[in-house]
Amino acid sequence: MNKLYFLGRGSGYNTKEGNTSAYLKKNETLLLIDCGESVFKTIVEKNLIARVKYIHVLITHMHSDHVGSLASFIGFCYWKYKIVTNVYFYEKDKVRSFLELLGLIEDESFMIMDTKNRKIDSLDLEIFPSLTKHSKTINTYSYTLKFYEGNDIFYSGDTYETNFDVIPFLKLGNIIYHDTCLKDFKGNVHTSLRVLSEIIPKKYRKQVYCIHIDGENFVEKAEKQGFNVVNVI
Ligand SMILES: [Zn+2]
Numbered sequence: 013m014n015k016l017y018f019l020g021r022g023s024g025y026n027t028k029e030g031n032t033s034a035y036l037k038k039n040e041t042l043l044l045i046d047c048g049e050s051v052f053k054t055i056v057e058k059n060l061i062a063r064v065k066y067i068h069v070l071i072t073h074m075h076s077d078h079v080g081s082l083a084s085f086i087g088f089c090y091w092k093y094k095i096v097t098n099v100y101f102y103e104k105d106k107v108r109s110f111l112e113l114l115g116l117i118e119d120e121s122f123m124i125m126d127t128k129n130r131k132i133d134s135l136d137l138e139i140f141p142s143l144t145k146h147s148k149t150i151n152t153y154s155y156t157l158k159f160y161e162g163n164d165i166f167y168s169g170d171t172y173e174t175n176f177d178v179i180p181f182l183k184l185g186n187i188i189y190h191d192t193c194l195k196d197f198k199g200n201v202h203t204s205l206r207v208l209s210e211i212i213p214k215k216y217r218k219q220v221y222c223i224h225i226d227g228e229n230f231v232e233k234a235e236k237q238g239f240n241v242v243n244v245i
């Protein structure tokens with residue numbers, strides 16, 4: 013089974029849990045999903061760049077808990093390891109301006125990649141972004157990681173909807189990482205545990221891992237509903 017590893021699993025203001033960020037490391041290649049405020053520090057502390065030659069970063073959206081330390085991460089990889097980071101975000105101009113405002117130079121320390129059907133052969137996968145619903149002011153993307161050998165992964169980004177047909181996906185044994193929160197109110201920009209429970213039948217819940225969690229007793233409540241919650245390693 014393909015799975016992601018996590019550097020943090022918290023919602024934007026849940027500082028105890030660290031910003032939600034996932035990675036996959038294989039064949040001297042690091043794939044990182046999001047790089048919020050707390051993430052760069054964690055990466056350095058875990059020495060995650062050791063034995064890595066190629067770096068790919070997927071960005072779900074431009075909220076600070078998802079891109080807050082991206083420039084430091086890119087600068088560090090270039091300065092210390094001479095690695096040029098490949099950054100994937102559907103709105104290329106936006107992420108380019110953001111990184112340039114912070115002093116980085118495109119094609120020196122970073123490259124902006126096209127997210128349309130992008131293959132990363134060293135990880136045996138292909139990336140498929142899809143627009144999802146979250147903030148009124150910025151666009152957010154979910155990512156499906158399709159592995160050449162099957163066992164795909166869907167990563168929701170921050171969202172208040174599940175923007176694809178989940179049941180056939182889960183029926184195939186694939187797994188989902190989904191933004192989930194305890195807060196439940198009209199106008200919520202995240203998916204509450206109640207809403208997720210309405211979408212995912214009980215028999216598939218073990219294939220669904222909650223991320224971007226809020227609240228003191230989130231884990232207990234989510235597990236009681238039959239969902240998994242990611243562990244931070
Ligand atoms: Zn967030």
Ligand SMILES: [Zn+2]
Binds near residue numbers: 147
């Ligand atoms: Zn957000």
